[in-house]
Amino acid sequence: MTATRSSRWLIGTGLALLCAVWIYPFLWLVSGSLKTNPEIFGKGLDLLPEAPVWENYSRAWSEVGFSSYMLNTVLITFGTVALVILRSALAGYVLGRYDFVGKKVLIGIFLVTFFLPEGYTIIPVTQLTDMFGLLNSHLGVILGLGAGGHAAATLLYAGFFRTIPKDLEESARMDGAGPLTIFFRIMLPLAKPITVSVFILQFLAAWNAYLLPLVFTLSHPDLRTLAVGMSAFVGENDTDWAGMAAAAVLSLAPVVAVFVVLQRQFVESLAGAVKQ
Template structure:
């Protein structure tokens, strides 16, 4: 009786896995080097070159970054600003996309065209009117000012994504809810927004990453109030006039990146499903 033999992998399959493994190592090496540099002395960072293993791990770099450089405060500010930005962006882009996707009015095509055109406008060109508007509202040196500035700029892609998704939903959903006595607000929040879960997941992840890593707007808004700085802006604390604390900066950068990596690790499935659902719609 002949035993069933499992087919051996072909040479091209082995080469493919080898190539993918090498590519993954190239992609993750900068992060590994960053973590390694956070455990070295400034002299060792430059003397070791590309070597990842420190002679003796210097954990004091993290203590210095967290306590002395104020990154505990910066972490709180970043979490507060990021969560607030995500909430505001999801609500206002979903409402805007719902109106553009479900209602026909004079100038609708013009509005969509203007939103599409703003995708190519650099964020630096809009910083002056944003600061002027926020200052006139009395929110320049506050968390709310940063949140509104981040949530109100560069959200055209999310609006158009919601508009395309809502446009593909059947009209019978709204008609049935209207016949039951539901108004605009109830139809949107109880029926339409839950159905747009894939788009909401995509917008949430992208907005979280953008707000967490934002630098220009938090930098401008916290010139006079260092206590409101976020993590990216707080990195400037390690840059002095005559020298730079590279090991402390590496430790601070690692602290800043770890929450993002953990967050994306848990939501990557929803992000992929959201992209697939949005494209399918």
């Protein structure tokens, strides 16, 4: 009994130390957001500021324009998430429920997109968006982020829909339901575990996206997202590290909030998806 308690104590201590190491960079970031630039470099790894400089947050929010960057990021993120869920669910439904010529080839193409870096496709995506006159707009960024392959989300939906008995669809058809009614009223609600997973993963990807929003907003700085707006703290001769730390905290706060609120549903959705 004593040995068991000792082993648990050792394991708990080890896990606590690992957690401390893991969370330290975030704590240092919060601490740096309340320091001056000289204090950041002078105090090194010390977390306690001499006197909290709350002006760093007001400077980042108002003077640098992070209030508008936040609005842009919210609009683009939720627009992208909605687009990805809709098109991935529809594509996954077709792949999971129907057999057609070239299905295996199409799935193979989806798998290949896993290995394509974003930088390889940024030029054709930019040119295509410019052809439609959407390059310098929120809609253009949403389409650029949300209209790609998104193979993981599509294949997750396909795998889930494949496990649903066909009798459910046949019963709905006998009751007079059409394809869209079956999908939106029966199939999509059943796929809630996958939808929650795709929502969280795509939310993180769209919120932190940098390359595509940077290219799409080069000539319109007022359309920048939070990730792109970080460059505003880098000058020709110096960098406002304290202001950048405050801006980073402002950028991370919504992500942390979403994770805290949805973490339980996310874990349950993954467990449900694995069981399926």
